Amino acid sequence: MSDHLTADGSATQGADRAAPTAAGTVRLTVGQALVRFLAAQYAERDGVRERFIPGTFGIFGHGNVAGLGQALLQNAVSPTEGEDEMPYYQARNEQNMVHTAVAYARTKNRMQTFACTASIGPGSTNMVTGAALATVDRIPVLLLPSDIFATRTVDPVLQQLEDETGGDISVNDAFRPVSRYFDRISRPEQLIPAALQAMRVLTDPAETGAVTLSLPQDVQAEVFDWPLEFFRERTWHVARPVPEPAALERAVEVIRSASRPVLIAGGGAIYSEASEALAAFTDATGIPVLDTQAGKGALSADHPLCIGGVGSTGNNAANELAAEADVIIGVGTRYTDFTTASHTAFRNPEARFVNLNVKAFDAAKHSATMVVTDARAGLAALAAALDGWTAPAEHGERARQRRGDWEELVKPCFQPHDQELPAQTEIFGALNELMGEEDIVINAAGSMPGDLQALWKARSPIQYHLEYGYSCMGYELPASLGAKMARPQSEVVAIIGDGTFQMAPQEIATIVAERMKVILVVLQNHGWSSIGSLSESHGSQRFGTKYRMRNEATGLLDGEKLPFDIPANIRSYGIEVEEVSSTVDFREAYRRAEQRTEATAIVVNTDLYGPNPPGNGWWDVPVAAVSTLESTQQARIQYEKALEPQRHYL
Numbered sequence: 001m002s003d004h005l006t007a008d009g010s011a012t013q014g015a016d017r018a019a020p021t022a023a024g025t026v027r028l029t030v031g032q033a034l035v036r037f038l039a040a041q042y043a044e045r046d047g048v049r050e051r052f053i054p055g056t057f058g059i060f061g062h063g064n065v066a067g068l069g070q071a072l073l074q075n076a077v078s079p080t081e082g083e084d085e086m087p088y089y090q091a092r093n094e095q096n097m098v099h100t101a102v103a104y105a106r107t108k109n110r111m112q113t114f115a116c117t118a119s120i121g122p123g124s125t126n127m128v129t130g131a132a133l134a135t136v137d138r139i140p141v142l143l144l145p146s147d148i149f150a151t152r153t154v155d156p157v158l159q160q161l162e163d164e165t166g167g168d169i170s171v172n173d174a175f176r177p178v179s180r181y182f183d184r185i186s187r188p189e190q191l192i193p194a195a196l197q198a199m200r201v202l203t204d205p206a207e208t209g210a211v212t213l214s215l216p217q218d219v220q221a222e223v224f225d226w227p228l229e230f231f232r233e234r235t236w237h238v239a240r241p242v243p244e245p246a247a248l249e250r251a252v253e254v255i256r257s258a259s260r261p262v263l264i265a266g267g268g269a270i271y272s273e274a275s276e277a278l279a280a281f282t283d284a285t286g287i288p289v290l291d292t293q294a295g296k297g298a299l300s301a302d303h304p305l306c307i308g309g310v311g312s313t314g315n316n317a318a319n320e321l322a323a324e325a326d327v328i329i330g331v332g333t334r335y336t337d338f339t340t341a342s343h344t345a346f347r348n349p350e351a352r353f354v355n356l357n358v359k360a361f362d363a364a365k366h367s368a369t370m371v372v373t374d375a376r377a378g379l380a381a382l383a384a385a386l387d388g389w390t391a392p393a394e395h396g397e398r399a400r401q402r403r404g405d406w407e408e409l410v411k412p413c414f415q416p417h418d419q420e421l422p423a424q425t426e427i428f429g430a431l432n433e434l435m436g437e438e439d440i441v442i443n444a445a446g447s448m449p450g451d452l453q454a455l456w457k458a459r460s461p462i463q464y465h466l467e468y469g470y471s472c473m474g475y476e477l478p479a480s481l482g483a484k485m486a487r488p489q490s491e492v493v494a495i496i497g498d499g500t501f502q503m504a505p506q507e508i509a510t511i512v513a514e515r516m517k518v519i520l521v522v523l524q525n526h527g528w529s530s531i532g533s534l535s536e537s538h539g540s541q542r543f544g545t546k547y548r549m550r551n552e553a554t555g556l557l558d559g560e561k562l563p564f565d566i567p568a569n570i571r572s573y574g575i576e577v578e579e580v581s582s583t584v585d586f587r588e589a590y591r592r593a594e595q596r597t598e599a600t601a602i603v604v605n606t607d608l609y610g611p612n613p614p615g616n617g618w619w620d621v622p623v624a625a626v627s628t629l630e631s632t633q634q635a636r637i638q639y640e641k642a643l644e645p646q647r648h649y650l
Ligand SMILES: Cc1ncc(C[n+]2csc(CCOP(=O)(O)OP(=O)(O)O)c2C)c(N)n1
Pocket: 445, 446, 447, 448, 471, 472, 473, 474, 496, 497, 498, 499, 500, 501, 525, 527, 528, 529, 530, 531
């Protein structure tokens, strides 16, 4: 493709066109070169090869409008022969566009993502939260924040942070700790190694996360004679590392000694497309499978040994199995505090861990017998090496029995409650029935992730899209756009709390502009149900967690409800909205939403006080050690008691 350029070095090209030069180089700006490079990058795994960065999201300002913005324009309206297209997508908020890119990448099992360009200063720092989310969740995204002048002649440029301790410090240094790779391109030729490193990190399953190339605004517009080779089509092979034989042997020895083993499936099992291997492993060994927020659906909920969510918001069946387990096999999990119930989930003093993870850092957790491997390759190798060994039959029987008991216990969650407004668990039960197996439900923060973790039955690895690594309010709505772009054939449903909605509703405009048919389910309970119940159970009386008017009598935010009208607010973006206050009406509204060809919102009035599902997990949220409040003192006593089983796994 790029080879065409040498043949076509005619003098008729305008000054703004890519001009090939005699020595196999082409004269382009840094912005133009970056766009052209990115459009030629492919990722391949198992013989499937796709363009790694099929588009660029952006919001322009003086930092990028004439640099990368010009390059995207030129690419769109007057591409050089042989140059691949780089579609541009306009967002409303920089944080949101990173969420959209992350959701896209996650839905594509990390085999594709978007680039995101932002102007300098606030435009760039708005992306820092998105970067942290991507890095925490191990999802690839390429960030292109603009930076202050490399020449420094005009310092301080509008929006520059001046640091008297160092002239090379800018706000973009805030990306360093939240990026898996960071480089600042202060001279054009630095782009060559940086762009190649960026691609290496983005496509490495063990390294991946946010990758940031910080682009000073003057450098973006500077010209350079780039070697044509830089732009040749490149294929990055996404690795499936296989276990080292000795590590596999060690793992087999530990597992063979187990009488009450469990397997915990994390997000890595999904990203590596290990579902079939996991089902085969479970069938061969009889080991019950528990799941994390990122791993739910790796094994279908219909599998008899799929026991469901473990940990703080897990179900009792999974937590009882975890408490007794003598061997815990973690597959593609990074063991967050929600998975370990803040180090209280695994109570057997003899408990040992075997971790299969593509990242040694995660494989080593909890003093595990570590197997550094791709999840799919590792499960297949482990099943073969176990050579017919099975867990005791009564262990699997007990696991199934417990799951049955839990399912009985939670039945009332899905029935109408004796209260005016529905509990959100009723809505989730209905949604779980209504959605197709390969439709996608998205959520990230509030009281919803806990309820979903305990109750949702995911029957495919694609259906359950919970961002619970960074649990970032505001992910859901832009994520629905990204997931829909990645899988147009799926219904994509974002469940959005009213607090979350108020934090970041803007991307509805982008959903409308891009004609993406998503379904937004907004749960209106006039406050933060999640943090309210956490506050109450921790002795802080739901302080500051409801949305209420300032009360002149008390001076507190405990007056009447706000007049804020969420349905009218959503309608103002130009999409259909239905408001419902019962589960029966919700079902009908959902059916209508499915029939539509355009985005729809269903605003559901729900009860702030739940009730929530029963569950025996615990989460470590420290309570004030001294207090003048009786409620806090009582909560502290409970807290100290709850800490007793907390331990290191050594
Ligand atoms: C960006 C961000 N800020 C703050 C928090 C802490 N937080 C977690 S849940 C929550 C309230 C969510 O309210 P809402 O969306 O209405 O859901 P509900 O709790 O009512 O289910 C807050 C403030 C967060 N997770 N993310």
